[in-house]
Amino acid sequence: MFSYEKKLQYPVRIKNPNPVYAKIIISQYGGPDGELGASLRYLSQRFSMPYNELKGLLTDIGTEELGHLEMIGAIVYQLTRNLTEDEIKKSGFDAYFVDHTTGVYPSAASGVPFTAAYLQSKGDVITDLTENLAAEQKARTTYDNILRLVDDPDVREPIKFLREREIVHFQRFGEGLRLATDRLDSQNFYAFNPAFDIKCNK
Numbered sequence: 001m002f003s004y005e006k007k008l009q010y011p012v013r014i015k016n017p018n019p020v021y022a023k024i025i026i027s028q029y030g031g032p033d034g035e036l037g038a039s040l041r042y043l044s045q046r047f048s049m050p051y052n053e054l055k056g057l058l059t060d061i062g063t064e065e066l067g068h069l070e071m072i073g074a075i076v077y078q079l080t081r082n083l084t085e086d087e088i089k090k091s092g093f094d095a096y097f098v099d100h101t102t103g104v105y106p107s108a109a110s111g112v113p114f115t116a117a118y119l120q121s122k123g124d125v126i127t128d129l130t131e132n133l134a135a136e137q138k139a140r141t142t143y144d145n146i147l148r149l150v151d152d153p154d155v156r157e158p159i160k161f162l163r164e165r166e167i168v169h170f171q172r173f174g175e176g177l178r179l180a181t182d183r184l185d186s187q188n189f190y191a192f193n194p195a196f197d198i199k200c201n202k
Helices: 019-025 035-048 052-080 085-091 094-100 125-149 153-184
Strands: none
Touching: 019 052, 019 085, 019 125, 019 153, 035 052, 035 125, 052 153, 085 094, 125 153
């Protein structure tokens, strides 16, 4: 059960619409390393996670990613509100506009729609946690790239906040991986535990 607080995790108050910025920031809504994929990844992985602490970790971060998705949606919406036809054409926002007007639609900056292929849920403790460590770094890199291209402080501040949260999530998944490997009680658990790896080593 989730509890929804009706405010953004970090305020988004963008004074100057900018569809050029919206075109790149949309990637963190529905792109390959965006917030939608992150939330679905973690909230799916938690079902097969054998340790309660790690189930809780995945639930906490997965629900926070939903809050980040909400922030990115607010940023894109505010960057595209009240655009004129001339602004749409000059900014190159016309291709997006034809398909979605100024609705917030999950896609990458390249225009590729969101796909479940962006996320992974393997049901293996080490595999899933390692996947999550990589996912958080890829998201952090995407935010780095956005910050290289965006000058408006109204846009930069919430993006910087989101980037910082990716770093925190990376650290928490690192702690989770250490907990899991301690519980497995062997560096070579997967290679040498016959009860777990029946037929894997024959």
